[in-house]
Amino acid sequence: xxxxxxxxxxxxxxxxxxxxxxxxxxxxxxxPSLSVILAGGDPASEIYVSSKIRTCxxxxxxxxxRKLPQSVSQQELLEVVGELNRDPSVxxxxxxxxxxxxxxxxxxxxxxxxxxxxxxxxxxxxGLLATGNPRFMPCTxxxxxxxxxxxxxxxxxxxxxxxxxxxxxxxxLSILISQKGWDATVTLCHSKTENIEEVCSRADILIAxxxxxxxxxREHVKKDAVIIDVGMNRIIDPTHPKGKRLxxxxxxxxxxxxxxxxxxxxxxxxxxxxxMLMLNTINAARISNDLPLFQx
Amino acid sequence: xxxxxxxxxxxxxxxxxxxxxxxxxxxxxxxPSLSVILAGGDPASEIYVSSKIRTCxxxxxxxxxRKLPQSVSQQELLEVVGELNRDPSVxxxxxxxxxxxxxxxxxxxxxxxxxxxxxxxxxxxxGLLATGNPRFMPCTxxxxxxxxxxxxxxxxxxxxxxxxxxxxxxxxLSILISQKGWDATVTLCHSKTENIEEVCSRADILIAxxxxxxxxxREHVKKDAVIIDVGMNRIIDPTHPKGKRLxxxxxxxxxxxxxxxxxxxxxxxxxxxxxMLMLNTINAARISNDLPLFQx
Numbered sequence: 001x002x003x004x005x006x007x008x009x010x011x012x013x014x015x016x017x018x019x020x021x022x023x024x025x026x027x028x029x030x031x032p033s034l035s036v037i038l039a040g041g042d043p044a045s046e047i048y049v050s051s052k053i054r055t056c057x058x059x060x061x062x063x064x065x066r067k068l069p070q071s072v073s074q075q076e077l078l079e080v081v082g083e084l085n086r087d088p089s090v091x092x093x094x095x096x097x098x099x100x101x102x103x104x105x106x107x108x109x110x111x112x113x114x115x116x117x118x119x120x121x122x123x124x125x126x127g128l129l130a131t132g133n134p135r136f137m138p139c140t141x142x143x144x145x146x147x148x149x150x151x152x153x154x155x156x157x158x159x160x161x162x163x164x165x166x167x168x169x170x171x172x173l174s175i176l177i178s179q180k181g182w183d184a185t186v187t188l189c190h191s192k193t194e195n196i197e198e199v200c201s202r203a204d205i206l207i208a209x210x211x212x213x214x215x216x217x218r219e220h221v222k223k224d225a226v227i228i229d230v231g232m233n234r235i236i237d238p239t240h241p242k243g244k245r246l247x248x249x250x251x252x253x254x255x256x257x258x259x260x261x262x263x264x265x266x267x268x269x270x271x272x273x274x275x276m277l278m279l280n281t282i283n284a285a286r287i288s289n290d291l292p293l294f295q296x
Numbered sequence: 297x298x299x300x301x302x303x304x305x306x307x308x309x310x311x312x313x314x315x316x317x318x319x320x321x322x323x324x325x326x327x328p329s330l331s332v333i334l335a336g337g338d339p340a341s342e343i344y345v346s347s348k349i350r351t352c353x354x355x356x357x358x359x360x361x362r363k364l365p366q367s368v369s370q371q372e373l374l375e376v377v378g379e380l381n382r383d384p385s386v387x388x389x390x391x392x393x394x395x396x397x398x399x400x401x402x403x404x405x406x407x408x409x410x411x412x413x414x415x416x417x418x419x420x421x422x423g424l425l426a427t428g429n430p431r432f433m434p435c436t437x438x439x440x441x442x443x444x445x446x447x448x449x450x451x452x453x454x455x456x457x458x459x460x461x462x463x464x465x466x467x468x469l470s471i472l473i474s475q476k477g478w479d480a481t482v483t484l485c486h487s488k489t490e491n492i493e494e495v496c497s498r499a500d501i502l503i504a505x506x507x508x509x510x511x512x513x514r515e516h517v518k519k520d521a522v523i524i525d526v527g528m529n530r531i532i533d534p535t536h537p538k539g540k541r542l543x544x545x546x547x548x549x550x551x552x553x554x555x556x557x558x559x560x561x562x563x564x565x566x567x568x569x570x571x572m573l574m575l576n577t578i579n580a581a582r583i584s585n586d587l588p589l590f591q592x
Contacts, residue, residue, distance in 0.1 A: 106429070123423030130426045130471070131419060131463045133402070157490040165474060167427045174484075175426070175471070178461060183488040185495065188470075192479040194453040199481065 003151070003261040005228075007143070010150050011271040014296065018278050019059040021294055025285060026060065032285035033062035034092040034118065034277075035084050039077060040070035040100045049096055055274050061281055064090075074103050078111050085113040091284040092118035094277070115287055118280035120172075129172060132179050135293070136280045141173035143272025144207065144228055145182065146296060151261065153205070153226055160184040161203035163196075163249070164210040169230050173207065196220075208249035216250040218258060227255060227262040230269050299447070299557040301524075303439070306446050307567040310592065314574050315355040317590055321581060322356065328581035329358035330388040330414065330573075331380050335373060336366035336396045345392055351570050357577055360386075370399050374407050381409040387580040388414035390573070411583055414576035416468075425468060428475050431589070432576045437469035439568025440503065440524055441478065442592060443559065449501070449522050456480040457499035459492075459545070460506040465526050469503065492516075504545035512546040514554060523551060523558040526565050 022032055034056055038049045049065055056063035066080060077099070084093045093116045099105050109117075114124040120136040128135050148155060160177055164170035165188055178186040184205070189196055191210075200206055200220040208216050209230035221227060231249030248265030256262055263269055283293050318328055330352055334345045345361055352359035362376060373395070380389045389412045395401050405413075410420040416432040424431050444451060456473055460466035461484055474482040480501070485492055487506075496502055496516040504512050505526035517523060527545030544561030552558055559565055579589050 123427060123429075124420045125423065126426050127419030127421065127423030130422050130467065133419075157488045159490075171426065171471070175467070178484050178486070183486070185483065185485055185489040187481065187483040188474050189481055190474070190479070192453045193481040194455075 002256050002259050005147050005151050005261050005263045005268060007147060007263060007268045007271040010147055011275045013150065014146065014272075014275045015055070015059055015278065017296070018275070018282060021282055022060040025282070028289075030285055030289050031062055031089075032060075032091055032282050033064070033089060034094070034281045035064045035066060035090045037066045037068065037077070037080060037084075037093070037095040039068040039072050039095070039103065042098065045096045045098070052094075052274055052277060055278060056281070059278060061278060070100050072100060072103065074107070077103055077108055081108060081111045085111075085116065088288070090116065091288055092116055092277075092281040094119045116284055118277055118284055120280065121167075126167075126172070130175050134176075135287070136283065137276060138168070138172040138176075139273045139276040139280065140169050140230065140269065141176055142279075143276045144173060144230070144269055145176065146276070147228065147263065147269070147272060148205070148226070153261065155205065156183040158184050158204040159202055160186045160205045160207065161189060161200055162186060163189045163200070163206070163208045163215075164230070165190045166209065169209040170207075173209070210249055212249055213247045214249070214251040214254075216255065218251070218254040221255050221259055223258055224260040225258075227259050228269060229263050229265050231265060232270065298552050298555050301443050301447050301557050301559045301564060303443060303559060303564045303567040306443055307571045309446065310442065310568075310571045311351070311355055311574065313592070314571070314578060317578055318356040321578070324585075326581055326585050327358055327385075328356075328387055328578050329360070329385060330390070330577045331360045331362060331386045333362045333364065333373070333376060333380075333389070333391040335364040335368050335391070335399065338394065341392045341394070348390075348570055348573060351574060352577070355574060357574060366396050368396060368399070370403070373399055373404055377404060377407045381407075381412065384584070386412065387584055388412055388573075388577040390415045412580055414573060414580055416576065417463075422463075422468070426471050430472075431583070432579065433572060434464070434468040434472075435569045435572040435576065436465050436526065436565065437472055438575075439572045440469060440526070440565055441472060442572070443524065443565070443568060444501070444522070447557065449557065451501065452479040454480050454500040455498055456482045456501045456503065457485060457496055458482060459485045459496070459502070459504045459512075460526075461486045462505065465505040466503075469505070506545055508545055509543045510545070510547040510550075512551065514547070514550040517551050517555055519554055520556040521554075523555050524565060525559050525561050527561060528566065 036049050053063045084090045093112050109121045114122045117125050120138045162170050162174045174186050174188040177184045205226045207228040213233040229248035229250040233247045237245045246266050332345050349359045380386045389408050405417045410418045416434045458466050458470045470482045470484040473480045501522045503524040509529040509531050525544035525546040529543045533541045
């Protein structure tokens with residue numbers, strides 16, 4: 001029987017540790033704070049932002065959602081970023097994507113002060129990460145590393161196959177997990193990879209982040225492999241009360257008794273992302289007070 | 297019989313193209329210029345710097361070596377960087393490493409204006425590269441890609457194994473060659489990799505950058521693979537007139553009749569690095585004049 005790696009449970013542990021650290025900072029008169037910019041009314045974005053704000057409240061981080069209309073101009077958006085950059089009481093800033101179509105995401109993300117960039121999307125922070133000297137951690141990749149670490153799954157010398165080369169998950173994760181300390185041998189696969197089934201079937205740890213529902217079947221996985229499923233695919237399902245449901249990139253039912261451990265969807269990687277955002281916000285507050293980074 | 301991939305020949309072709317571009321810029325009254333900071337008297341560094349300056353002269357790039365004493369302080373070094381940053385007639389700046397031991401490399405490299413960072417070592421430029429939006433190209437990795445491209449070796453969908461995770465070669469190359477356009481499936485190996493022989497023997501293209509003389513033997517390579525040898529190891533050889541000679545990370549004699557193509561050492565990857573430095577200097581001049589990047 002394989003182990004189900006519960007992101008929900010690990011998130012709870014981590015939030016206890018982070019709340020403790022927030023309490024320590026508050027004792028020193030440092031009140032960590034996060035500002036979330038939400039431009040437009042995308043329903044999924046509204047849910048994500050509410051969830052981030054709620055988690056901040058749970059552990060004592062001050063948080064503000066700055067809601068801007070769907071019609072916001074690039075210039076207005078950049079002015080809000082500039083204002084938050086200059087406000088010393090704001091430690092972390094994130095701008096929820098996607099932006100309205102008249103706005104240029106790249107320019108907005110680069111406008112955020114790298115010392116407040118809690119999503120770790122600014123090129124300067126990505127560069128620090130890539131050169132092995134990270135300040136903030138990319139939230140989903142580092143959440144995955146915490147699942148592995150806290151489940152006693154060693155990565156050193158292991159064959160890790162990462163499926164998907166996005167700038168949010170696959171790319172930064174493939175960099176991080178092959179660095180000193182994690183020391184995995186990483187193969188990064190993507191839409192142009194040939195014989196992807198064969199490559200996957202050699203993985204000791206398989207991390208799927210390609211956004212294709214149930215792409216990974218039983219024949220893709222090695223016996224006793226560890227499977228991390230980053231997929232969040234909404235598929236139509238008339239038998240479900242809401243008419244649709246969330247699935248991963250892995251065919252969970254088909255592989256679960258072949259592998260040694262697997263993350264479920266939902267309740268696996270998803271919850272970890274917000275926990276790591278909290279870590280980064282705490283570290284933004286520490287950086288602005290010349291304190292060393294808090295490590296998990 | 298395998299093809300010997302001559303970096304010397306490819307460098308010559310590229311320098312002709314780059315000289316042409318320099319001539320175009322000079323017609324527009326733009327004189328590309330490179331400043332090289334050399335702190336201390338390391339003999340290998342002096343040779344590298346002379347070679348860079350000589351190549352600049354060959355194609356019409358203005359170049360200046362700023363020699364600083366071995367005893368230079370961090371503060372003095374940063375002041376020179378600041379002065380070159382502010383000088384609009386200086387387009388490219390590089391600081392030859394290693395620095396004297398009292399200096400901190402990381403701080404110096406981060407002090408160089410990212411718009412003049414022709415080595416592509418600044419975290420901001422590494423981040424742009426990692427997110428698929430490069431400005432400058434890392435010289436040795438991009439030199440390797442030019443060897444492949446100009447020799448008609450396709451990378452799309454190929455299994456590429458990179459040996460070595462340094463910030464100068466292995467890491468940026470593994471990122472670049474797995475990005476859109478190059479589209480290789482990349483496995484990054486390092487000192488902690490298990491069964492490295494087996495991993496290497498699956499490579500369609502094997503790129504060795506670990507700094508161990510003749511590490512790659514005949515049994516490590518697949519028949520008809522392409523081998524790129526980044527090694528520059530100085531080994532003692534009493535039979536050689538100088539008492540030592542340069543060897544690669546690959547046992548050239550042992551593998552040459554098994555593979556389809558291979559770079560020699562010397563004369564393979566080495567010459568390409570300087571050619572790419574020239575490209576970056578031209579692009580630094582173009583950037584400072586609001587011109588789009590020149591592409592090879």
